Amino acid sequence: MTVRFGGVAALSDVTFEAQTDHITSLIGPNGAGKTTLFNVVSGFLRPHGGDVRYEGTSILGLRPHQVAARGLVRTFQKTSVFPAVTVFENVMIALHTQGTAGVWDILRGGAKVRDEEARLTARAHELVEIVGLAYREGDVAGSLPYGEQRILEVAIALAARPRLLLLDEPAAGLNTGEREELIALIARLRSEGISVLLVEHDMRLVMGISDRVVCLDHGRVIAEGAPAVVRVHPEVVRAYLGISDGDEPSSSDQRTANGQALAAGGDTLTAER
């Protein structure tokens, strides 16, 4: 696929594949085009060229809610919850595609609608518990600390019953404990048959958990393959070391740090925001 903003190509001819039952990670320096790619796949942005195929059919041109209904659910890089309602209600809202009651059914009432509400309520409690926010259930989402809002975002996405979950920097800003919980959660998703496409700067997280890694730089795929291969790929190291041209100095410091960490085995790499 190809996406241009004005004259700038945010994605040029990017082709890659996320396999079923895999955790595929998408890495690359800031501005590489990762979020843009998510926007295309989830129907928020129309590419200037190319195609997005899911389970054999093109999903290009579908509106975001239609994409979600097919089981491709995304999260956002910038924290995104329903701020004025409770944690529980956040998850209830996100169970939308798991219910069928229409307005007539709701106005008439009756057992079918009540049963559905009971089922969704039970599921919401279950999800809140799975992500470890049960003790926060009644709290207004906007009042949660940052880390817990990020965890809530994952619960919201899970509520929409994804078969392919797209996570955009879910670990950014989490503390070590929260990060461990997130890693465990992502691993658990795969074991439950949910494929994951992960954008993340934390190389330790990425390299530890991924089945495959795709590296973008300046809107192009510069490397892809098994984590161990991508990590030592010269292009990747170069992109992270920031040898390549024309970036503002502030981010290249970060790049250098990341590049060295990468070369050293990716243990201490920090989130780049």
Added chain:
Amino acid sequence: MSSPALAVGLLAVLLLTLPFWLRNQYHLHIAIQVGIFAILAMSLNLLLGYTGQLSLGHAAFFGIGGYTSALLSKHLDVPVMLGFLAAVGLAALAGYLVGKISLRLRGAYFVLVSISFAGVIALVSVNWIELTNGPLGMPNVAAPGIVLPGVGEFVFRSKESYYYLVLGAAAVSYAVCHRLVHSRFGRACLALRENEVLAQAVGVNGTAYLVVAAVTSAAMAGAAGSLYVHYTRLVSPEVFLFSYTVSMVIMVVAGGKGTLLGPIVGAIIFTILPEVLRAVASYQWQMLAYGVLLILTIFFLPRGIVPAVTSWWGRRRRRAVTPGLVPVAESERTL
């Protein structure tokens, strides 16, 4: 009996017996006005409070409802109860049109389209003289009646009977709002109000739900319009006045938008207040006092009266129940 259930029971008894102890016809008239405005405010709240979309042409749906059943009964002798249904239906259709045109882009666009729509409809009511009798309107609109088997026709002509009619309609409107709000539909509306992008990402079809909300809201306003003209027994372009819309917005915002009781509390206060002021002050002072009270309410209770009272009550109860809070929460947390 728990205290909320007791409160609801008392309120029901109070409302059902009102005409028996409120013998003054003028007071009963105000009670009927409160009921009609409560329906209007609930209707606007469905959009403004739960989806976040502001309809500044809401009087149009009120007026369409009023004209529809008045015209049907005047020109075609349609029984008022049937005319009422037609009024609800036509207002709903108008809501559908306005929604379909403007809710894809929504926000300011919806505000503008709803205002323009109200303007056009008001012009039609003034200028289509053969049909509507123009600015003068039409007097002697029929009173609604129902045929009771074995008894004959009962006509809602007295204030007492009309009070019950309006009370019934308000109760149905409340029930409709209650069901919608506590449902998959209501949650989809909330999602759109709170975070539209995230709502789409979890599969909520924004435009479709907003249109349904607009249709339901317009239908309720149409019902209120029909009740209004068959009560005053007069229909004129007055029903399209912008001031009706303004009153509705004030009631919803001051009472508490996005709450079920807010619009009702707002309707009670802001229907009775002008009447009280009228009794004690000249027109200028009335307007001034009304304005000052409104500003104070919005300033000190920005979320409205009902949310303020609810959170005050919640704080009071928490203090009373758990002195020195223990981490109950932690123990509830399981894997």
